[in-house]
Amino acid sequence: MSTLLEIENVQSGYGEVQILWGVTLKMEQGRLTCLVGANGAGKTTLLRTVMGLLPAKQGAVRFDGQNVTKTSPHERARAGMAMVPEGRQLFTDLSVLENLEMGATPNHARAAMKQNLEWTFELFPRLKERTNQIAGTLSGGEQQMLAIARGLMAQPRVLMFDEPSLGLSPLFTLNLFQIIRKLKERGLTMLLVEQNVQMALAISDYAYVMNHGKIEIEGEARKVRELESVRKAYLGA
Amino acid sequence: MNLEALLASGIDGLMLGFVYGIAAMGLTLIFGVMRVINLAHGPIIALGMFSVYLLTNQLGLNPYLAIPITVLLGLAFGMVMYFVAVNRVINEPELTTLLATFAVSLIIIGLGTVAFTTTPRALDVNLGALRSGQITVLGTKAVAVLIAILVAAGLYALLYRTRVGKSIRAVANNRSAAEIMGINTRGILAFSFGLGTALAATAGGLIATLFAFTILSGGTFELKSFVIVVLGGLGNPTGALVGGILLGLLEGVFTIFIPVGWVPVIEYVIFVLILLVRPNGLFGART
Numbered sequence: 001m002s003t004l005l006e007i008e009n010v011q012s013g014y015g016e017v018q019i020l021w022g023v024t025l026k027m028e029q030g031r032l033t034c035l036v037g038a039n040g041a042g043k044t045t046l047l048r049t050v051m052g053l054l055p056a057k058q059g060a061v062r063f064d065g066q067n068v069t070k071t072s073p074h075e076r077a078r079a080g081m082a083m084v085p086e087g088r089q090l091f092t093d094l095s096v097l098e099n100l101e102m103g104a105t106p107n108h109a110r111a112a113m114k115q116n117l118e119w120t121f122e123l124f125p126r127l128k129e130r131t132n133q134i135a136g137t138l139s140g141g142e143q144q145m146l147a148i149a150r151g152l153m154a155q156p157r158v159l160m161f162d163e164p165s166l167g168l169s170p171l172f173t174l175n176l177f178q179i180i181r182k183l184k185e186r187g188l189t190m191l192l193v194e195q196n197v198q199m200a201l202a203i204s205d206y207a208y209v210m211n212h213g214k215i216e217i218e219g220e221a222r223k224v225r226e227l228e229s230v231r232k233a234y235l236g237a
Numbered sequence: 238m239n240l241e242a243l244l245a246s247g248i249d250g251l252m253l254g255f256v257y258g259i260a261a262m263g264l265t266l267i268f269g270v271m272r273v274i275n276l277a278h279g280p281i282i283a284l285g286m287f288s289v290y291l292l293t294n295q296l297g298l299n300p301y302l303a304i305p306i307t308v309l310l311g312l313a314f315g316m317v318m319y320f321v322a323v324n325r326v327i328n329e330p331e332l333t334t335l336l337a338t339f340a341v342s343l344i345i346i347g348l349g350t351v352a353f354t355t356t357p358r359a360l361d362v363n364l365g366a367l368r369s370g371q372i373t374v375l376g377t378k379a380v381a382v383l384i385a386i387l388v389a390a391g392l393y394a395l396l397y398r399t400r401v402g403k404s405i406r407a408v409a410n411n412r413s414a415a416e417i418m419g420i421n422t423r424g425i426l427a428f429s430f431g432l433g434t435a436l437a438a439t440a441g442g443l444i445a446t447l448f449a450f451t452i453l454s455g456g457t458f459e460l461k462s463f464v465i466v467v468l469g470g471l472g473n474p475t476g477a478l479v480g481g482i483l484l485g486l487l488e489g490v491f492t493i494f495i496p497v498g499w500v501p502v503i504e505y506v507i508f509v510l511i512l513l514v515r516p517n518g519l520f521g522a523r524t
Contacts, residue, residue: 102418
């Protein structure tokens with residue numbers, strides 16, 4: 001199995017405040033990796049650094065063997081990295097369709113936009129009914145669907161989710177995990193950052209547990225789920 | 238005071254309002270996309286005037302051929318200005334970007350005064366006129382309206398029908414999300430800034446076909462643009478066009494009753510009233 005995305009000893013933070021203290025993480029091709037941990041552990045900071053929204057002070061991010069540490073977020077996106085950011089970050093003044101078009105900005109995605117639109121609508125039939133609606137007027141759950149659909153329109157080689165279930169109703173959360181499972185069956189390489197540790201561990205292949213800006217535990221998701229420390233800290237058992 | 242004179246003056250003002258609207262659209266586009274208030278707006282309007290003047294008088298082009306060239310020059314100027322003066326402070330507070338564009342304004346005025354002096358220039362264009370009683374519609378003014386409409390329609394087609402236009406709206410809406418979609422946001426910001434200055438230069442070029450001007454003439458139109466932008470709602474190009482037409486019409490009607498020298502006073506009374514009563518503009522742009 002080959003490594004698609006490799007984060008090596010990354011240190012990062014905001015200005016003087018260092019958040020990440022040497023994080024190493026690998027994502028294998030076609031697998032679903034999850035990253036869990038308490039609030040403030042640095043999960044979002046790590047995703048922002050991987051995508052290039054924050055510079056890495058130390059360490060390297062390698063995507064498909066290329067060192068992308070110094071490249072801008074849009075270059076990473078064009079290379080095939082995509083992110084469904086925390087809080088959705090939709091283009092709220094644009095229509096649903098325009099949001100999806102913007103998702104299909106990388107050249108390879110632009111060329112295949114029609115087919116991608118078709119299967120994205122198959123996955124999210126509700127969005128198809130609302131193509132011309134302004135994104136800001138969608139319900140919270142629909143907005144999350146659109147954020148994921150927009151990420152898929154990039155036809156990414158790796159898709160990173162930042163807290164996708166945040167603020168969703170239990171029904172929508174269930175729906176969300178079913179969609180992630182479907183994407184996994186299609187062979188998409190994904191990184192899932194989740195507060196819903198139980199569900200995240202249940203559907204992932206490999207798991208990392210983060211605490212205080214470092215990886216504390218890593219391993220096969222089903223094994224991590226059985227660990228006493230993880231059960232106590234995150235699963236309430 | 239008769240109705241026909243009022244109508245004549247109103248029509249005259251209304252037509253001029255289209256040109257004001259184009260200038261104001263440039264100012265509001267830049268603000269809407271990147272929250273930068275371009276204080277070089279007036280001097281760029283003046284550069285547009287000189288561009289048409291020089292292309293016509295030095296190169297012997299038809300003024301109406303000089304205008305599309307001026308659009309392109311305005312675009313190029315704005316993109317260079319963005320990279321030289323604005324990009325380095327784009328993430329700084331608004332006062333910093335204000336000072337950066339103000340510096341460019343002073344440079345243009347300074348160099349322009351050296352190069353062109355402040356002796357008034359005027360283009361020699363005459364397209365005749367349509368007359369009916371006291372109502373006179375100058376050919377140059379009618380053409381200016383037509384060009385203004387084409388430019389506004391072109392801007393709309395660009396923003397709503399093309400990928401680059403949609404990218405501009407996406408960047409205006411959420412810059413970091415646009416960046417992670419693979420949009421080169423810096424390039425889009427530069428292009429948007431260029432579009433804004435192209436609109437200013439185009440308005441200048443049209444004004445040059447109507448009135449005499451100097452390198453300082455942009456100031457009046459910059460101030461009008463500010464009033465219009467507030468009238469139409471900050472960051473709202475449609476509002477700016479409608480606001481421009483409205484301001485032109487008001488000017489035309491008011492100058493029947495009061496001396497022209499009072500026009501700025503009226504404009505600023507409108508400005509303050511709008512800020513007090515409808516701070517989001519008459520057409521209530523979302524905040």
